[in-house]
Amino acid sequence: MPHDNSYTGQEFKVVGNRFARPDGVDKVTGRARYGADASAPGQLVARVLRSPHAHAKITKIDTAKAERLSGVKAVITSDDLPDLTGGDRGMADILENCMARGRALYDGHAVAAVAAVDEQTARKALKLIKVTYEVLPHVTDVDEAMKPEAPVIHDWVFTGGVNPQPTKPCNVANRTEMGHGDVDAGFAQADVVIERSYKTEQTHQGYIEPHACLASVNSDGSAEMWVTTQGPFSYRTVCASLLGMDLAKLKVTSSEIGGGFGGKTHVWAEPLALALSRKANRPVKLVMTRDEVFRATGPTASTSIDVKVGAKKNGEITAAELELRYQGGAFPGIWGMLGCMTGFACYDIANQRSVGWDVIVNRPKVAAYRAPSAPMAAYAVESIMDVVAEEIGMDPVDFRLKNVAKEGAQAPYGPIYGPIGIESALNAVKENPHMKVKLKKNQGRGVACGFWFNIGGQTCVDLNIGTDGSVNLAVGTVDVGGARSSMGMIAAEELGIDYEDVKVHVADTASLGHNDTTEGSRGTFSSGMATIFAARDAIEVLKERAAQMLDVPKESIQWENGTASATGAENSNLPTLTLKEIAAKSHNTGGPIAGHNEVTADGAGMGFAAHICDVEVDPETGLTKILKYTVVQDAGKAIHPDYVEGQFQGAAAQGIGWALNEEYVYGEDGRLQNPGFLDYRIPVCSDLPFIDTMILEIPNPNHPYGIRGVGETSIVPPLGAVGNAIANATGVRMNHAPMSPIRVLEALDRAGVSGDQVSAG
Amino acid sequence: MQVSLNGALRSAADGNGSVDVDAATIRELITKLVDRFPKLSAEVDKGVAVAIDGVVYRDDWTVRIPDDAEVFLMPRIAGG
Numbered sequence: 031m032p033h034d035n036s037y038t039g040q041e042f043k044v045v046g047n048r049f050a051r052p053d054g055v056d057k058v059t060g061r062a063r064y065g066a067d068a069s070a071p072g073q074l075v076a077r078v079l080r081s082p083h084a085h086a087k088i089t090k091i092d093t094a095k096a097e098r099l100s101g102v103k104a105v106i107t108s109d110d111l112p113d114l115t116g117g118d119r120g121m122a123d124i125l126e127n128c129m130a131r132g133r134a135l136y137d138g139h140a141v142a143a144v145a146a147v148d149e150q151t152a153r154k155a156l157k158l159i160k161v162t163y164e165v166l167p168h169v170t171d172v173d174e175a176m177k178p179e180a181p182v183i184h185d186w187v188f189t190g191g192v193n194p195q196p197t198k199p200c201n202v203a204n205r206t207e208m209g210h211g212d213v214d215a216g217f218a219q220a221d222v223v224i225e226r227s228y229k230t231e232q233t234h235q236g237y238i239e240p241h242a243c244l245a246s247v248n249s250d251g252s253a254e255m256w257v258t259t260q261g262p263f264s265y266r267t268v269c270a271s272l273l274g275m276d277l278a279k280l281k282v283t284s285s286e287i288g289g290g291f292g293g294k295t296h297v298w299a300e301p302l303a304l305a306l307s308r309k310a311n312r313p314v315k316l317v318m319t320r321d322e323v324f325r326a327t328g329p330t331a332s333t334s335i336d337v338k339v340g341a342k343k344n345g346e347i348t349a350a351e352l353e354l355r356y357q358g359g360a361f362p363g364i365w366g367m368l369g370c371m372t373g374f375a376c377y378d379i380a381n382q383r384s385v386g387w388d389v390i391v392n393r394p395k396v397a398a399y400r401a402p403s404a405p406m407a408a409y410a411v412e413s414i415m416d417v418v419a420e421e422i423g424m425d426p427v428d429f430r431l432k433n434v435a436k437e438g439a440q441a442p443y444g445p446i447y448g449p450i451g452i453e454s455a456l457n458a459v460k461e462n463p464h465m466k467v468k469l470k471k472n473q474g475r476g477v478a479c480g481f482w483f484n485i486g487g488q489t490c491v492d493l494n495i496g497t498d499g500s501v502n503l504a505v506g507t508v509d510v511g512g513a514r515s516s517m518g519m520i521a522a523e524e525l526g527i528d529y530e531d532v533k534v535h536v537a538d539t540a541s542l543g544h545n546d547t548t549e550g551s552r553g554t555f556s557s558g559m560a561t562i563f564a565a566r567d568a569i570e571v572l573k574e575r576a577a578q579m580l581d582v583p584k585e586s587i588q589w590e591n592g593t594a595s596a597t598g599a600e601n602s603n604l605p606t607l608t609l610k611e612i613a614a615k616s617h618n619t620g621g622p623i624a625g626h627n628e629v630t631a632d633g634a635g636m637g638f639a640a641h642i643c644d645v646e647v648d649p650e651t652g653l654t655k656i657l658k659y660t661v662v663q664d665a666g667k668a669i670h671p672d673y674v675e676g677q678f679q680g681a682a683a684q685g686i687g688w689a690l691n692e693e694y695v696y697g698e699d700g701r702l703q704n705p706g707f708l709d710y711r712i713p714v715c716s717d718l719p720f721i722d723t724m725i726l727e728i729p730n731p732n733h734p735y736g737i738r739g740v741g742e743t744s745i746v747p748p749l750g751a752v753g754n755a756i757a758n759a760t761g762v763r764m765n766h767a768p769m770s771p772i773r774v775l776e777a778l779d780r781a782g783v784s785g786d787q788v789s790a791g
Numbered sequence: 792m793q794v795s796l797n798g799a800l801r802s803a804a805d806g807n808g809s810v811d812v813d814a815a816t817i818r819e820l821i822t823k824l825v826d827r828f829p830k831l832s833a834e835v836d837k838g839v840a841v842a843i844d845g846v847v848y849r850d851d852w853t854v855r856i857p858d859d860a861e862v863f864l865m866p867r868i869a870g871g
Contacts, residue, residue, distance in 0.1 A: 120837070191802045206798040235871075292871025367798060367866060398871035444797050444863040445842035483868055485849060550870025630851040732846055742870055 033563050035633055037729045037736045044523040045735065048672045052514050052534075053286070062286045065242030065258030070313035073244065074103050074145040076306050077152040078299060078316075079159050080326060081134030081141055084168035084392040084700025085183070088132055088161060091142055095158040101151035104310035105159070107142045108132070111305055114274045123361040125272050127395045128301050134163065135183065135360035136392045137701040138325025140299070145306040145314045168392040168700040172357040173334050175201040175391045183390050187362060201390045203362035208370040208442050209383035216349025216381030220340025222421050228410040230749070230767045231693035232332040232357075235399050236684070236712045239288020240323045245303035246313035252279040253307070257300055260290040260508050261547025265297055266539045272301045273308070283538040284508050291684070292398030295549045298327050324705035328397020329694060331356040331365040335410040337373075345424050345432035349381040350374055354407060356388060359395040363388050368403035371443040372746075373411050375481035376430075376452050376638065378439035392700055398549060400681060401482040401742035405688065405749050409767055412478035412750025416757065426754070427460050427477055430640075451664025451728040452479060452638035458724055459640045464660045473646045473657065474759025480639045480746025484739035485550035486631030489557055490543040493521060493564040493625040495572075497617070499610030501525065503561065504537040506545025507553040511680075511741055512673030516554050517561050519669055520735070524565030526592030527609055543628055551739025554669060555730075556631035562734050568625025575619040576607045633732025637743035639663035641682065643751035647759045649783070652775030654690055654756055660722040666730040666738030677740045679721040685748025687713040693768050794820065794862045800839065803830040817841045818852040824864065838867030 056062040093105040108131040115121040125131075130139045142159050146152035167181035174180055182199050189196050191205035217223055243257035253275065259265050262282040270280045287294065303316040318327070338351040352373045356365035366386030374382050384407075419429035434453045440446055459465065459477055469475060492504040503521050507513055514534040522529045546552065569589050576594030577584040582604070586596050595606040616623050644658040661678040668674040691711045695703040704710045729736025749767050756774065757763045762781045766773055794810050801808050805828060812827075814820035820841065825832045840849040842863040848854050849867050856862060 191799050193802065193806065204799065207801075208797050290871075295869070295871070364866070364868075368868065370798065371866075371868070398869060400871040402871050443865055444795055445847065445865070446845045446861055448845045482870065483847070485847075485868065485870055488850060547869075550868070552870075632848040632851050632854070633846045 033629060035559065035732050035734060037731045038734060042523060044519045044529050045669050046671065047519070048670065049515060049519070049529055051512065053509070064239050064288050065285045066317045067285065068244040068256040069315070070244060070246055073313040073315050074147060074310055075149045075152050076143055076145045076303055076314050076316035077156050078140045078302060078322065079142040079156045080322065081130065081137060081139040082701070083134055083163055083165050084137050084170065085166040086134045086163040087166060088130060088134060088141065089164055090162040092160040093142060096144060096155040099151065099155050099158060101147040102144060102155045103147065103312055104145040104306045105142060105155065106302065106305050106309060110309060111272065111301065114272065121271060124268060124297065127361060128297065128299065136394050138322065138394060140302065140326060143302045143306055145310045169201070170391050170393055170696045170700050172332055172355050172389050172391060175357065175389050176355065176387065183360065183392065187390060202387055203358070203390055204367065204388040206367040206370050206386040207383065210440055211381030213349045213351055213381045213383045217340040219342070219348040221343045222418060223338065223340040224414060224418050224421060225336065225338040226414050226417060226765065228335045228337070228413060228765045230333045230406040230409055232329050232393065233399070233688045233692040234324055234329040234710065235289070235291035235293035237289025237291060237293055240318040240320060241298055241327060242317040243300050243303050244313060244315045245300070245307045247304055247308040249311060251275065253304060254281045255300065255304065256283050256285055258285045258287050258294060260287065260294040260510060260549055262508070262539050263506065263544050264295070264547045265300060268297050269301050269304055273304055281538055281540040284536055287508055287510055290510055291400045292402060292549060293328055295547050296328050296397045320707060321705045324710065325702050326394055328395055330399035330402065331358060331396050331406070333406040335406065337410040337414045339414050339418050341418050341422060343422050345422060345429050347377065347379050347433045350379045352384040352407065352410065354384065354386045356386065356403060357391045357393065358388055359393045360390060361395045362390060363396050365396060365403045369407040372404040372481055373407035374442045376435055376479040377433045378435045379433065382442060384442060400684060400745040404480065404482055404746045405685060408478065408480050408746045409749035409753065412747065413753050413763065416754045417763065427456060430479060431456050447636065448731060449728055450636050450638055451726050452640065454726050454728060455638055455640040455662045455664060458662045458726060459642055462642060462660055462724070464642045464658060464722065467644065467658060469644065472649060472759055473644060474755045474757065476643045476751045476754025476758055478641055478747035478750030478754060480743050482551065482637045482743040482746060484555065484634040484637050485552045486556050486634045487546035487552050489545055489560045489631050490628040491557060491560045491564045492542060493568050495568060495613050495623040497613055499531065499613040501532045503532060503534045504542055505534060505557045506537055506542045507557045508548045509536055510548050510553065511677050512670055513553045513557060516669040516673065517557055520558050520561045521565050524562055525569065525609060526590065551637060551741040552634065555634055555733060555737050555739050558669065558735065558737050559631045559733060560627045560629050563629060564625040564627035567627060568623060571623050571625065572609060572612050575612050575616060575623065578619045579607060579612065579615060580604050635666050635730025635732065635738035637664065637738055637740065639743045639747055641747040641751045643748070643755045645752065645755040645759055647756055647774060649778060652771035652778065654752070654769060654774060656686060656718055658719055660724065661744050662724040662726065663740065663744055664726040664728045664738060665740045666733065667727055667736040668725050669737065671725060674725055674740050675723040678723045678744045681742065681744035682721050682748055683713055683718055685745040686718065686752060689749045689752035689767055689769060691768050691770060792856065792858065792860060792862055794824070794864055796864050798866060800831065800834055800864050800866065803834045804828040815855060816852065817848060817854050817856065820856060821852065840865050840867040
C-alpha cells in the first residue's frame with residue numbers, strides 16, 4: 031500500500047472554515063468562462079439536423095445542396111464517422127447515439143451536422159439537407175416496451191440475466207436480481223403484508239448551461255477542445271477513440287461548468303464538432319439549444335415499480351421485495367440494476383429480494399442523474415414504509431429506526447456495512463425542532479431516507495511551491511461544487527500555511543495524468559486524498575531543503591505549523607525556517623519544490639440522508655407548496671461547510687422539482703412535447719422555502735480526514751418525503767411522480783376527498 | 792475463501808451465488824474466476840468492483856485479500 035488512507039482523527043485549523051468562494055465574483059460579474067465563452071480565429075458555427083421521428087429508417091441523406099451553399103465549410107453524416115469501435119458494444123452505442131447510423135432511434139437523434147461561417151448560414155444549410163425516412167413503429171413507455179407485441183427496437187438485444195437466454199430479441203436488455211435471506215419464509219412470519227405500485231416520469235438534470243464546445247483539429251492530426259464537462263479525461267478518451275486519434279494528440283480543457291449533475295459525464299455532440307473541424311480544417315464551435323439539450327442528451331429513466339413489505343406488529347420488517355422496471359432510452363443501460371442495489375439500502379432486512387429490468391424504448395439515451403436510479407426506488411420504498419407504519423399503528427420515524435441499517439448490516443448488493451450514518455440521521459430528524467412545528471389545515475409532514483454509494487477512482491494532483499512560498503495546486507477533477515476551495519484548504523492544512531497562500535486550478539488533459547470523471551460524489555474524497563499525499567510529499571522535500579540550510583541530517587528535521595525545525599538539544603540554537611524562507615532559497619538547495627501524487631482512491635464511504643418535508647396542498651387546484659424542508663446528511667467530514675450545505679440544498683431542490691413538477695411528456699407520435707423550461711418546469715427560488723440543513727460527521731475510516739462524498743445522496747429522499755407529506759395532509763397516497771397539481775387533483779377526486787374534507791395532518 | 796456474487800455476475804458464474812477461490816489479491820481472484828467461468832470475462836470488461844470486509848475497491852487490483860475476509864464481487868458503479 032503506497033499510502034496510508036486510514037482516518038486519524040487529526041485536529042484541524044483550516045478545514046471546517048467557511049472561506050469566501052474563489053469563483054464567486056467571476057460568476058456573478060460574468061467574467062467566468064463557460065463552454066460557450068471560448069473563440070478561435072476563423073471559427074465556424076456548427077448546427078445539427080435531428081430526427082423528427084421517434085423511430086425511422088433513414089433510406090437516404092442528400093447533402094449536396096447544403097454543401098453548395100456559400101459559407102458552408104463542412105457537412106457530415108455517419109459516413110464521416112466510420113465505426114472504429116472494434117466490437118466494443120458500449121462505445122458503438124455512444125457512436126450511434128452521437129449520429130444515427132441508418133436508423134433514427136428517438137425524436138431528436140442527430141442525423142447530420144453542418145459547419146458554416148455563421149449561425150444563419152448553418153441553419154439555412156440544415157434546411158437544404160434532404161433526409162428520406164421510412165417511419166417505423168415506436169414505443170416510449172417502459173411497461174408497453176416490455177410487452178410481447180411491442181415493436182422491437184434492436185434485433186441484437188437478447189435479454190441477459192435470464193436462464194436460458196432467449197433466442198428472440200426484445201426490448202428488455204437485462205434482468206438483475208439482488209438480495210439475501212428467504213423472502214417467502216419472511217413474508218410468512220409477517221403480521222401485515224402490503225403491496226403497492228409506483229411510477230415515476232423521466233426528468234432531466236436541468237443544468238442551466240447547455241452543452242457547448244470549441245473543437246479545433248490541426249492538419250497534423252493533433253486537436254484541442256474547450257468544453258463544458260464533468261470529465262475532460264473521459265471526454266478525451268471517448269472522442270479520441272471514436273475519431274481514431276492518439277490520446278496525447280487531443281488536449282481537452284474543461285471550462286467553468288454551469289451544472290452537470292451527471293449529464294456532463296457523457297459525450298453527446300462533442301465528437302461531431304471534432305469531425306466537422308477535421309473536415310473543414312477550421313475551428314468549430316457547437317452550442318446546443320435548450321430544445322436539443324432536452325431531446326438529445328441524457329435524462330434519467332422513467333420507471334414502473336412494484337414493492338411489497340411484510341412486518342410484524344412490533345415494527346420488525348420480516349421480508350421485502352422490489353420489482354423495478356427502468357427505461358434506459360434507445361440503448362441498453364444499467365439503471366434497473368442500480369435500483370436493485372439501492373432500494374432497501376437504508377434498512378436492515380434479513381429477507382429481501384430486488385429484481386430490476388433494464389428496458390429499451392424510443393427515447394434519448396439515459397445518463398446518470400445525481401445518485402442515478404436511487405430516487406425512484408426510494409420513492410416506492412419510502413412511500414410503503416409510511417403505509418406499513420400506519421397499518422401497524424407505529425410512528426413512521428420509529429418504524430424506520432426499528433429497521434434502520436447499522437454497522438454490520440448487509441447491504442442489498444451484498445457487502446456488510448462499515449460505520450454508516452443513517453441511524454444518526456434519523457435520530458437527528460426525530461429530535462429536530464422542525465418535527466415540533468404545528469401543522470394547520472391542508473398541511474402535512476413527511477420523512478424519508480436516502481442512500482448513495484459514492485465512489486473514488488483514479489486521481490492525481492501536482493502541488494508546486496513558488497519561490498515566494500505561495501502554492502499552486504493543479505487538480506484533474508472538475509470543480510462542480512467547491513473543489514478549488516476545498517482542495518486549497520486541504521493543501522493549506524497539510525502544509526501549515528494560510529488558505530490564501532494556495533491557488534488551485536483545474537488542469538487540462540495535457541498537464542496532468544488521467545483523472546476519472548467528477549461523478550459519483552468522488553471529487554472531494556478522491557482529490558482530497560491525492561492533495562493530502564501530494565502535500566506530504568512536498569513536506570518531505572521541504573524537510574530535506576531545511577536540513578541543507580541548517581546543516582543537519584534530514585532525520586532531525588520536524589515539520590509543524592508550516593515551519594521546519596531541528597530536533598535535539600544540540601540543535602536548540604538553530605533557527606526555525608518557514609515554508610516561505612525555504613522556498614526563497616530553493617534555487618540554492620536543489621531547485622523547484624513540488625509534491626505529486628497519483629492514487630487510486632478506493633474505500634469511499636457510503637452516503638446516507640434523512641429529510642423532513644412540510645407541505646400545504648390546495649384541494650381546489652391540487653397545487654402542493656413546500657412550507658418547510660430540512661436535510662440531515664452524513665458528510666464524514668465537511669471540509670467547507672458552506673459548500674456541503676449547498677450540495678444538500680441543491681440536491682433537495684432537484685428532488686423536490688422531480689417530486690412536484692418535472693417530467694418528459696411524449697405525444698402519441700413519440701415526440702417530446704415540452705423541450706423547454708417554460709413547459710418543463712424546474713423549481714425556482716420563489717417555489718421553495720430556505721432549505722435547512724444539518725451536517726453529521728461520522729468519519730469514513732478509509733480516508734485520512736474521514737471524508738464521504740456529499741453531492742448526490744440528498745436527491746434520493748425528496749420524492750418519498752413529499753409523497754408522505756401529501757398523504758399526511760390529504761389522507762390520499764400518491765403513487766405517480768411528479769405529484770403535479772393535476773395528478774393530486776385526480777387522486778383526491780378518485781378518493782372522493784373534497785376540499786372541505788382535507789384537514790390538518 | 793468464499794466469494795459471493797450477485798446479479799449479472801451470478802448469472803455469468805453459471806448461477807453460483809458463492810464460489811470457493813484461493814486468491815491473495817484482487818487480480819488473482821478475478822483471473823481465477825474468469826478462468827473458471829469464462830462468461831464472467833464480459834462482465835469484467837464492463838467493470839466490476841470487489842468488496843473486502845465492506846470496503847469497496849473499484850480499481851486497485853493490487854489490494855491483498857486477508858484469509859478470512861468477507862468478499863463480494865459486484866458491478867462497478869459510477870454516479871452523477
